[in-house]
Amino acid sequence: MVRDFAEGEILPEAEHVDKTGEFPLHTFKKMGELGLLGLMVEEEYGGAGADTISYALAVEEVGRASGSHGLSYAAAVSLGCTPFQVFGTEAQKQTYLTRLATGEILGAFGLTEPGAGSDASGTQTTAVLDGDEWVVNGSKCFITNVTYAGVCVVTASTDRSKGSKGITAIIIPTDTPGFRTAPPYDKLGLKGSNTAEIIMEDVRVPRDYVLGRENEGFKQFMKTLDGGRISIGALSVGIAQAAFEASVKYAQERVQFGQSISKFQGIQFKLADMATHIELARTAVHKAAWLKDKGKPFSKEAAMAKLFASEICMRACDQAVQIHGGYGYMKEYPVERFFRDAKLMEIGEGTSEIQRIVIARHIGC
Secondary structure (H helix, E strand, C coil), X not given: CHHHHHHHHHHHHHHHHHHHCCCCHHHHHHHHHHCCCCCCCCHHHCCCCCCHHHHHHHHHHHHHHCHHHHHHHHHHHHHHHHHHHHHCCHHHHHHHHHHHXXXXXXXXXXXXECCECCCHHHCCCEEXXXXXXXXXXXXXXXXXXXXXXXXXXXXXXXXXXXXXXXXXXXXXXXXXXXXXXXXXXXXXXXXXXXXXXXXXXXXXXXXXXXXCCCCCHHHHHHHHHHHHHHHHHHHHHHHHHHHHHHHHHHHHHCEECCEEHHHCHHHHHHHHHHHHHHHHHHHHHHHHHHHHHCCCCCHHHHHHHHHHHHHHHHHHHHHHHHHHHHHHHCCCCCHHHHHHHHHHHHCCCCCHHHHHHHHHHHCCC
């Protein structure tokens, strides 16, 4: 179903959203109607109750059609819904998760700051109690979907003396006075995926708008990112798969020296490596998803899957451009878009370097 939808609804507008940077809100409304935005949410909250493997397959198919759609879809589910689903109170789930699952609203996840990227514990945004209200001040950068979101969960320091243990996750409806977004960033790739800065100036929300419990925000967001790495791994596989399929098609059609270039061993080796790496990355993503579904530890495997899948995605897209030769550098063919989209996979939801640190810690280093 997801593949049919992606090929019928998403693929035809992939080039348009890349050229214009226009966020495909109408498509996300359709995805909500199909149940894709609430794929992993329990049925009692309007979701489909599917497992993580199903979600990984869905992200891969959406990403195969359009990296921009894929990134915003992954963020809407793993970063928009998951914090409410895992840590929210019953009232918070009824208020927000039900609307997120059906696509009535989109959610955003405000963690990164200009001075707190890989070191998310360096959060400078503050939330101070004033009577029965939190007063939030600060900014967040590189936040996916936030221009079109109805609610945003942000991390804020509520007890500076405790460092990362004094960070709290605060729920902020995006129409709250003092909460605003800057114009979307002009990015290298994934141009149809909305990314913007958040500015919060004396934003006031009720005290019970804490997600879960006070001073547990850092731990909550780190757990959320573990699952998010599975989705970025799946998205990486989808983009790589698209680059591979385009390369096979072009190699079979392009004739040089009297035969298609697919007959040349140099091209065959490139395609063989791409196919092998993609299959291994897909398997790694599915293993991490399976472990998560079984309630087993999966942080190491999620980091491994995200690291390997993102790096082979970049490599596959690089080789796709090379196989296309001069045409690969032209916007007439989609591989240049895949190449631009792929780079963020090695950066978002934890850089490749951070993934290696996570893995090293899990193996006792």
